[in-house]
Amino acid sequence: MSPHTPIELVVLDMAGTTVLDDGIVEQAFQRAAERTGVAARIGWGDALQYVRDTMGQSKIDVFTHLAGGDVAAAERATAQFETAYAEIVAEQGATEIPGAADAIRALRGAGLKVWLTTGFAPVTRDALLDALDWRDLVDGVLSPIDAGRGRPAPDLVLTALLRAGASSVQAVAVAGDTVSDVESGRRAGAGFVAGVLSGAHDAAALEAAEPDAVLPDVTALAAALSERGLLPALAPIAAG
Ligand SMILES: O=C(O)COP(=O)(O)O
Structure with missing residues (x-):
């Protein structure tokens, strides 16, 4: 060839x-974390710092860390992330x-x-x-x-x-x-x-x-x- x-x-x-979309991503992480309780263990303040530090990494990996290794909880949060992201875009534009x-x-x-x-x-x-x-x-x-x-x-x-x-x-x-x-x-x-x-x-x-x-x-x-x-x-x- x-x-x-x-x-x-x-x-x-x-x-x-x-x-x-970095701003949307942060907000979607927060909504997903609040709705699923995935970051309750460490609190949203520390979770937000972790989200910022790992921006660009796979969401399931980030949520798994926030959830202390609970993969099922991380999967629920990842699904909720997509819903939240779409909502935020509809509310705020892109x-x-x-x-x-x-x-x-x-x-x-x-x-x-x-x-x-x-x-x-x-x-x-x-x-x-x-x-x-x-x-x-x-x-x-x-x-x-x-x-x-x-x-x-x-x-x-x-x-x-x-x-x-x-x-x-x-x-x-x-x-x-x-x-x-x-x-x-x-x-x-x-x-x-x-x-x-x-x-x-x-x-x-x-x-x-x-x-x-x-x-x-x-x-x-x-x-x-x-x-x-x-x-x-x-x-x-x-x-x-
Ligand atoms: O984070 C995602 O899943 C989507 O991001 P992408 O459009 O860069 O693939």
Whole structure:
């Protein structure tokens, strides 16, 4: 396979890559903790500090720690987290990573398909799409329930590839702010995998996952593809 297969499909993560949500995450942790009593053992003050210190780590792991190792309680809290997150978005709205929507429009204007993938359940994902008025912004969206396993498995990337009708995995670019995002792209065999620092809580870990590029945010993606000769021929935009 040519190392310069033009990209046809861009698969972007949501939270931290296209959506700025740390404030929502903290509030959703708090509501979920209050509703399930999962942090009663240590109190919300200490729990909040732990949530802040571990921002970006898997929610089930965070809740398991708060619950003193009670995995069943952590699972209940994780489910409640998604409900609470969707409620907070409906109440307060949502914020994009600055320039994300324009970056997506530019990529699509260059002839690429753009799909959003997320670890969130559809209820949470759709609350974000509605709050940002993004239903028509992208070619498709996927949650793990649509695809199989969540990241770092490659299922979201491969399902996007199949549904978008891309001709090969080499024609897929993946961008995300976590090591799991990078690994999912690698395991899928994507032609280009970028780590973005916009939502990264552990930049060193992201670099250590060895993506093809580490970018400040998603607005730098079109230029990164262009520099490597990976945009489709006759792309009508000057990337950057
Ligand atoms: O934290 C989650 O589950 C969702 O986050 P993601 O959109 O970055 O996958």
